[in-house]
Amino acid sequence: MLSGVVPILTTPVLEDDEIGWDDLCREVDFLISQGIRAFGFGFGSEVFRLTDAERDDALDVVVQHTAGRAYVIANVLAGSTVAAVRRAEVAKAKGADAVMVPAPVFTNVDQAGLFTHYATVAETVDFPIVVQDAPSMSGTELGTDLLLRLARDLEQVVALKIESEPSAPKIGRIVAQLGGDATILGGGAGLDFVHELDRGSDGTMPGPGLADRFQRVWRLHSAGRSREARDEFQRLLPLLVLALRSMDTFLFVEKEILRRRGVFTSARLRRPVRPPEPSLLVELDALLEQLELVPWIDPSLAEELAASDGDLTFGGDAT
Numbered sequence: 001m002l003s004g005v006v007p008i009l010t011t012p013v014l015e016d017d018e019i020g021w022d023d024l025c026r027e028v029d030f031l032i033s034q035g036i037r038a039f040g041f042g043f044g045s046e047v048f049r050l051t052d053a054e055r056d057d058a059l060d061v062v063v064q065h066t067a068g069r070a071y072v073i074a075n076v077l078a079g080s081t082v083a084a085v086r087r088a089e090v091a092k093a094k095g096a097d098a099v100m101v102p103a104p105v106f107t108n109v110d111q112a113g114l115f116t117h118y119a120t121v122a123e124t125v126d127f128p129i130v131v132q133d134a135p136s137m138s139g140t141e142l143g144t145d146l147l148l149r150l151a152r153d154l155e156q157v158v159a160l161k162i163e164s165e166p167s168a169p170k171i172g173r174i175v176a177q178l179g180g181d182a183t184i185l186g187g188g189a190g191l192d193f194v195h196e197l198d199r200g201s202d203g204t205m206p207g208p209g210l211a212d213r214f215q216r217v218w219r220l221h222s223a224g225r226s227r228e229a230r231d232e233f234q235r236l237l238p239l240l241v242l243a244l245r246s247m248d249t250f251l252f253v254e255k256e257i258l259r260r261r262g263v264f265t266s267a268r269l270r271r272p273v274r275p276p277e278p279s280l281l282v283e284l285d286a287l288l289e290q291l292e293l294v295p296w297i298d299p300s301l302a303e304e305l306a307a308s309d310g311d312l313t314f315g316g317d318a319t
Contacts, residue, residue, distance in 0.1 A: 001037075001038060001071050001097070001098075001128075001158070001183075002038055002071070002073075002098075002130065002158065002159045002183045002185065002202070002203070003183055003202040003203045004037070004038075004202075004203040004215070004218050005036060005203055005204060005206065005211060005214045005215050005218050006036075006038045006039060006040065006073070006185065006203060006204070006205045007031055007036060007039045007205065007206055007207060007208040007211045007214075008039070008040060008041065008042040008043075008044040008045060008205055008206070008207060008208070009024070009027060009028075009039055009040065009041055009044075009045050009062065009208060010027065010044060010045060010046075010207060010208055010209075010251065010254045010255055010258065010264075011024065011045045011046045011047075011050065011058060012024055012027070012255065012258075012264050012265070012266065013046075013266065013268045013269060013270050014265075014266055014268065015266065015268065017268075017270055017271060019050075019054060019057075019058065020264070020265060020266065021061055022265075023263065023264045023265055023266075024058065024061055024062065024065075025061065025065045026263050026264070026298055027208060027258065027263055027264070028062055028065050028066055028070075029065075029298065029299065030208070030211075030258070030261070030263045030296050031070070031208055031211055032066075032069050032070055033296070033299070034211045034212040034215060035212075035215055036070060036211055036215070037070050037071065038070055038071035038072075038073065038097075039070060039071075039072065039073070039208070040072060040073025040074065040075065040098075040100055040130075040205075041055070041058065041059065041062075041073065041074060041075035041100070042075050042100055042132070042205070043077075043102075043134065043137045043247075044189075044207055044250070044251065044254070045058075045075065046251060046269070046270060047075050047077050048077065049269075049270040055075070056090055056094065059072070059074050059091060059094050059096060060094050060095075063094055063095040063096060064095075071097040071098065072095070072096050072097050073096065073097065073098045073099065073100050073130060074087075074088075074091030074094070074096035074098070074099045074100070075099070075100055076088050076091065076099045076100065076101045076102075076121070077102060077105065078104060078105070079104050079105050079106050079107060080104060080107075081104070081116075081117050081120050081121065084101060084104065084117070084121050085120065085121055085124050085125060087099075088101070088121055088124075088125040088127060088129075089124075089125055091127075092125060092127045097128065098127070098128035098129065098130055098158065098159075099125075099127060099128070099129055099130070100129075100130040100132050100161065101118065101121060101129055101130070101131060101132060102132040102133075102134050102137065102138045103117075103132075103133075103134075103135075103138040103139075103140035103141075103142060104117060104138070104140070105138050105139060106139070107139075107140070108140075109140070111142075111143050111145070111146045114140070114142060114146060115146060115149060115150065118131065118150055118154065118157070119153075119154060122154045122155075122156035122157065123154075123156075125156075126156060127156060128156060128158045129154070129156045129157050129158065129159075130157075130158065130159040130160070130161055130185075131147065131150050131151075131157055131159070131160050131161065132161045132163070132187075133147060133160065133161065133162050133163055133164050133170075134161070134163040134164075134187065135163075135164055136163070136165070137163075141164050142164075144170060144173050144174060144177075147160050147162075147174055148174060148177055148178060151178055151181040151182035152178075152181050157182055158182055158183060159182050159183040159184070159185055159202075160174065160182050160183070160184055160185070161185045161186070161187050161205055162174065162184065162185070162186060162187065162196075162201075163186070163187035163188045165188070166192065167186050167187070167188055167192050167196060168186075168192050168195035168196050168198070168199050169199070171184055171186065171196050171199045171200065171201050172199035172200060175199060175200035175201070176200075183202045183203070184200065184201045184202050185201060185202060185203050185204055185205050186201050186203070186204040186205070187204065187205045187206075188244075189206055189207055189240055189243060189244055189250060190204045190205075190206035190207075190214055190236075190240060191237075191240050191241070191244060193206070193214065193217060193233060194217065194221070194226075194229060194230050194233045197218075197221045197229070198226070203218065204218075207243075207250065207253075207254040208254060208258065209253070209254045209255075209256075209257030209258050209261070210236060210239075210257065210291075210293075213232070213235075213236055213291070214236075216232050217229050217232050217233045217236075220232060235290070235291060236291070238287055239253070239284075239287045239288070239291065242280075242283055242284065242287060248269060248273055248274065249276070249280065251269055252267055252269060252276050252280075253284060255267035255268070255269070256284065257288070257293070260288070260293070260295070261293060261294075261295050261296045262295045262296050262297060262298065263296055263298075
């Protein structure tokens, strides 16, 4: 269920700061058309800028629109065990296939306390869990021993997402000891994807804009063509480095790529946010030109475009 490329959905935002529901549905269709078989919500979905009701509505829309064509992973961002349990229960009720649970935010708890937190969520909700080790976002790193214990002792834990930096060495240590008790995924926008694969990871959870290119890297590596996989990944690397200048830069770049490919109608982030600097757009233009990305045509519009001799081009001004 969770091997390969498992993108984190980006939440489209319109001019009035409302969620673009049609764009979100197109994002689902775009990913499925690229061969993606699982995706989910996370920090890259701007969950920290959404209300609880919007998070629930977004999950509901994605589950309903996906309609069983792919697995959907909900996000459980919470600052307490009680809140995590309740959010996981809502996700389960709305039809998600799993929940991704980072360490509780704004807390200072030891590794034993963290195990109790995850065990309580697992045993109370009894639902597949992806444990997210993302200290740069949650403020707490999950130690290797704790991650191994979670995967071995809690049958609900089906995957570990490792985003501690550097991720590849930590993944290597876990893979060497885990013995297949859970899927191991990288994150961090896929910045160290090839090295994570070399260390034994099962895949990655990047942003959605370049899902097809990450798929190409994954397929080459899985076929034993590691040198070609590395060459393909090298083409993506400058863009990933640019995007990771900050969280908002990453979010904007992902949305702008989706906008240029015909998936989103806007690359807006929710306010308050600093607009992208003009030089970033120039740098982004140059990198995207080198990648020669193919515009995506919504299947529901394909016949209409053909009938009107419409031409969908790649580019245009950011909104």
